Amino acid sequence: MALLEVENLQTHFRTPGGINRAVDGVSFHVNEGETLAIVGESGCGKSVTSMSLMRLIPEPPGRIAGSIRFAGRDLLKLSDREMRAIRGNDISMIFQEPMTSLNPVLTVGRQIRETLMIHQGLDKQAAEAHAIEMLTLVGIPEPKRRVGEYPHQLSGGMRQRVMIAVALACNPKLLIADEPTTALDVTIQAQILKLMLDLKRRVGAAIILITHDLGVVAEIAERVMVMYAGRKVEEAPVAELFRSPRHPYTQGLLGAVPKLGSSLAGTATRLAEIPGQVPDLRKPITGCVFAGRCALATDLCRQYAPGLEEKGPRHIAACHYAAKGAIAA
Amino acid sequence: MSPPLLQVNDLKKHFPIKSGLFNRKPEFVYAVDGVSFEIARGETLSLVGESGCGKSTVGRAILRLFEITSGQVILDGQRIDDAAPGTMRQMRRRVQVVFQDPFSSLNPRMRVRDILAEPIRNFGLAKSAEDLEVRVTSLMDTVRLPREALNRRPHEFSGGQRQRIGIARALAAEPELIVCDEAVSALDVSVKAQIVNLLQDLQREFGLALLFISHDLAIVEHMTHRVAVMYLGKIVEVAPRREIFAAPRHPYTKALLSAVPLPEPGAQRNPIILKGDVPSPINPPKGCRFHTRCPFVFDRCRTEEPTLRATGPEQWVACHLEEPP
Numbered sequence: 001m002a003l004l005e006v007e008n009l010q011t012h013f014r015t016p017g018g019i020n021r022a023v024d025g026v027s028f029h030v031n032e033g034e035t036l037a038i039v040g041e042s043g044c045g046k047s048v049t050s051m052s053l054m055r056l057i058p059e060p061p062g063r064i065a066g067s068i069r070f071a072g073r074d075l076l077k078l079s080d081r082e083m084r085a086i087r088g089n090d091i092s093m094i095f096q097e098p099m100t101s102l103n104p105v106l107t108v109g110r111q112i113r114e115t116l117m118i119h120q121g122l123d124k125q126a127a128e129a130h131a132i133e134m135l136t137l138v139g140i141p142e143p144k145r146r147v148g149e150y151p152h153q154l155s156g157g158m159r160q161r162v163m164i165a166v167a168l169a170c171n172p173k174l175l176i177a178d179e180p181t182t183a184l185d186v187t188i189q190a191q192i193l194k195l196m197l198d199l200k201r202r203v204g205a206a207i208i209l210i211t212h213d214l215g216v217v218a219e220i221a222e223r224v225m226v227m228y229a230g231r232k233v234e235e236a237p238v239a240e241l242f243r244s245p246r247h248p249y250t251q252g253l254l255g256a257v258p259k260l261g262s263s264l265a266g267t268a269t270r271l272a273e274i275p276g277q278v279p280d281l282r283k284p285i286t287g288c289v290f291a292g293r294c295a296l297a298t299d300l301c302r303q304y305a306p307g308l309e310e311k312g313p314r315h316i317a318a319c320h321y322a323a324k325g326a327i328a329a
Numbered sequence: 330m331s332p333p334l335l336q337v338n339d340l341k342k343h344f345p346i347k348s349g350l351f352n353r354k355p356e357f358v359y360a361v362d363g364v365s366f367e368i369a370r371g372e373t374l375s376l377v378g379e380s381g382c383g384k385s386t387v388g389r390a391i392l393r394l395f396e397i398t399s400g401q402v403i404l405d406g407q408r409i410d411d412a413a414p415g416t417m418r419q420m421r422r423r424v425q426v427v428f429q430d431p432f433s434s435l436n437p438r439m440r441v442r443d444i445l446a447e448p449i450r451n452f453g454l455a456k457s458a459e460d461l462e463v464r465v466t467s468l469m470d471t472v473r474l475p476r477e478a479l480n481r482r483p484h485e486f487s488g489g490q491r492q493r494i495g496i497a498r499a500l501a502a503e504p505e506l507i508v509c510d511e512a513v514s515a516l517d518v519s520v521k522a523q524i525v526n527l528l529q530d531l532q533r534e535f536g537l538a539l540l541f542i543s544h545d546l547a548i549v550e551h552m553t554h555r556v557a558v559m560y561l562g563k564i565v566e567v568a569p570r571r572e573i574f575a576a577p578r579h580p581y582t583k584a585l586l587s588a589v590p591l592p593e594p595g596a597q598r599n600p601i602i603l604k605g606d607v608p609s610p611i612n613p614p615k616g617c618r619f620h621t622r623c624p625f626v627f628d629r630c631r632t633e634e635p636t637l638r639a640t641g642p643e644q645w646v647a648c649h650l651e652e653p654p
């Protein structure tokens with residue numbers, strides 16, 4: 001059953017240069033216990049999508065439309081108070097930069113404790129004990145000492161683990177992780193990814209993982225949604241997407257990243273380039289959003305926007321020539 | 330035989346840090362603590378390792394952006410770490426740099442034309458005003474930017490285009506070596522591929538040597554001839570690309586490579602999950618610096634520091650497991 005169902009999400013910002021259609025008509029769902037990855041290059045609307053789900057978009061200049069049904073309730077129709085009860089309880093979030101979401105003047109112990117006291121009604125002692133337990137669980141050495149420290153006294157990897165501890169303190173049904181490992185070194189990233197997988201197995205939370213690292217996607221996602229210029233352009237189960245990407249943009253992304261082992265496999269040849277750059281979201285786009293960079297673009301593409309169509313089992317893509325592209329590839 | 334283009338011998342850079350008011354003992358960040366390597370003409374050597382291990386400090390020492398603590402930096406047989414200002418001027422022309430953040434490294438008030446003309450003038454490379462113009466426009470062609478863009482300013486460009494301007498500025502000095510410090514790290518996937526391809530083309534065209542500093546191991550494998558792996562201010566392994574990626578020998582190199590997630594769903598991987606964080610370079614561990622996280626640590630590692638030893642024709646490793654007891 002779908003835990004989260006997003007229907008025609010539109011998040012626009014009023015800016016001096018015009019209306020920025022950061023997210024423009026995106027629909028998707030996440031099942032209970034499932035991991036959905038959202039991929040795409042910077043500025044394509046990944047973070048705005050996740051902030052919209054949490055209703056953390058500043059309004060104005062932002063405006064959210066559409067519907068976001070979580071466990072049967074439309075989050076866009078809830079009062080601020082009802083929404084606060086959901087945030088950090090049923091849905092929690094790990095942000096791209098841990099320093100911005102941890103409070104610099106409170107000890108890490110106090111931050112976890114307060115989350116537990118507010119959301120689970122624990123008393124101070126119980127919350128303190130549980131906070132130490134959470135820090136142990138996320139692999140922080142000497143948790144008894146660390147609860148008394150401030151965020152700046154921790155390394156980047158430790159701060160990220162504290163954020164995960166805070167995010168998981170309330171056993172959320174849905175965890176939204178926005179580039180949770182992008183700022184971290186690979187050895188620390190490996191620790192964090194393992195941690196997320198372990199916790200998922202233990203708690204059974206659904207995860208929305210936002211990243212531009214296709215390696216991380218292959219590692220932990222079950223389903224992938226590809227975004228481009230504020231739209232969803234393709235969606236498929238992870239193995240299917242990597243094996244037979246249908247949208248030219250997805251094909252381009254997969255061809256542009258070198259793979260470890262390329263020199264041994266003799267595949268360290270020239271990288272595939274996607275020419276040009278992403279369109280300005282403040283200007284109206286007619287036709288296919290990718291037409292300006294697509295090698296297959298025709299007049300049809302430039303005039304009519306392709307709709308999302310089924311191209312395989314549980315596999316959809318928005319491209320007039322997607323099937324042809326897949327055969328040609 | 331001619332000397333290698335660049336030779337770095339036992340380079341050390343210790344940054345003094347402010348200690349407490351009553352603390353008499355001065356403290357240091359041992360950012361780079363005895364690093365040696367060579368780069369041949371036309372070669373790419375990559376420096377890899379985790380954040381804070383000293384990669385950029387090595388790069389900045391070669392560019393002589395500060396005075397080093399000890400050691401030698403030798404360019405084409407001539408020491409540059411202690412060269413007098415007059416000699417240094419010509420040497421500076423031969424080693425250029427491209428940084429990670431193209432925005433902060435370009436003067437926002439200057440037009441692209443002036444950004445490119447500056448090094449040409451500084452090093453007296455243009456014979457005449459016409460020659461200057463020819464050079465500036467051909468640089469635009471080289472990095473595949475439209476010539477009309479010469480009159481625009483950096484903020485009018487995208488990240489990838491700004492990085493092209495940064496590369497053009499480095500090329501303007503006609504260098505033999507370019508230090509690329511995370512030059513493609515901040516770029517988006519599709520733009521990164523464009524810039525990586527450009528750097529490879531330029532290397533071939535001009536016979537450039539590159540010191541390629543990056544934490545992206547897949548890009549490094551794609552680009553490089555040889556790799557030096559750093560950990561806490563030291564090189565723990567140096568080897569040609571093939572050896573590093575097919576048969577890494579140092580436990581840290583192995584862990585680092587195994588931690589990279591592969592873009593292949595269902596790929597069978599057994600990442601070596603290292604415990605803990607990188608220790609502080611203010612108080613690096615005694616003995617082998619990696620011993621606090623090494624899965625193979627034994628007694629000797631905690632007291633005695635391993636030195637780099639040849640384990641193959643071009644492979645050097647600093648680990649007690651490679652040494653006779």
Ligand SMILES: Nc1ncnc2c1ncn2[C@@H]1O[C@H](COP(=O)(O)OP(=O)(O)OP(=O)(O)O)[C@@H](O)[C@H]1O
Pocket residue numbers: 344345346358359360361378379380381382383384385386387544610
């Ligand atoms: N000017 C300085 N004063 C004091 N410490 C410094 C200075 N510059 C660098 N360091 C320290 O030296 C060490 C090495 O830094 P360096 O910038 O060379 O790392 P790096 O390998 O380039 O890391 P990254 O991958 O994060 O860029 C770090 O601990 C850093 O904090």
Ligand SMILES: Nc1ncnc2c1ncn2[C@@H]1O[C@H](COP(=O)(O)OP(=O)(O)O)[C@@H](O)[C@H]1O
Pocket residue numbers: 013014015020022040041042043044045046047048049058061062281
């Ligand atoms: N508060 C805001 N005001 C105006 N524009 C915004 C705001 N937040 C995000 N945007 C714009 O929305 C678009 C999508 O951004 P974002 O979702 O952060 O991208 P990413 O996919 O990199 O996470 C970008 O064009 C960005 O500039």
Ligand code: SF4
Pocket residue numbers: 247248249288289290291292294295296297298301302306318319320321322
């Ligand atoms: S619809 Fe046309 S322009 Fe758009 S991705 Fe498909 S082929 Fe390319």
Ligand code: SF4
Pocket residue numbers: 579580581617618619620621623624625626627630635647648649650
């Ligand atoms: S010397 Fe010892 S601690 Fe260091 S890498 Fe080798 S086995 Fe590990």
Ligand SMILES: [Mg+2]
Pocket residue numbers: 046047048096
């Ligand atoms: Mg983002």
Ligand SMILES: [Mg+2]
Pocket residue numbers: 384385386510
């Ligand atoms: Mg650096």
